[in-house]
Amino acid sequence: MSQTKGEPWEYTLHIPHDLRAVTVCRRTLRLVLTVHGLIRLTDVAELLVTELVSNAVRHAKGPASLRLRWQNGVLRIGAWDANPEPPSAPQELACTVYAEAGRGLELVRACADDWGWYPLRQGGDRGKYVWCDLGAA
Template sequence: MVTVAPPDTWTYVLRLPHDPRAARVARMTVRAALSGHGMAQALDTVELLTSELVTNAYQHTKGPASLRLTALGDGRLRVGVWDSSPHVPAPFDEPPGARVPLTPVGAEGGRGLFLLRQCANSWGGWSFGEGEGKGEGSGPPGRGGAGKLLWFEV
């Protein structure tokens, strides 16, 4: 009997509506994908950082978002979140190693991207601009959309 080993590279893509439950759906997707592919050792970190990016997409845009999980084959996992805003926030607009100001102690938010900087091995972001006058919710890149893509690797 011939057996087939599962590939060590794979990709999952999930389109998320502009909904406060999107971060929960993203966490559940991450948990299912990583557990199913034997990557449970990275689960807590990936779940936390994915939740932060999806929450930021919800809070700072009016359109949908997309989540992409990609196993790169050498034990690394890349997580990308696209949203409809072209603004790339720090630390994604700075090279790794650049100093990003700390969030004030009394602030209600602003720590998620700091966590990403502490927990991810690498990260980056690309702005795709405003698009062709479509603005918020115009769709992901490659389909005439605008916005940005933020990613991290663990």
């Protein structure tokens, strides 16, 4: 039974340092959005999850996590990794059209309603959290 689309919810998926985790995260996202009656967000949300999680797995040494949060009609997708370095600035898609890398955050910037990042320090752990928002409208 699905919840009402207005009720807030949050899921966190802890993932290993393994590129196969990107597929697990996409499939988990699709299941979560389907259960909550938000299937219409799936295509764009899958692209956003793919970019954030693949960056977390590729550019950090260690585990990562995916957080999905629904609140006030907005889906926040976030990825934590143990690398405290800021993400690379988005490149213009026109400049990277033939490049094999470097388009991820530009796709996030282009497809999400908002995005950002912040460093994290908890106890002895360091890292960063990169997030993006996708509205239901």
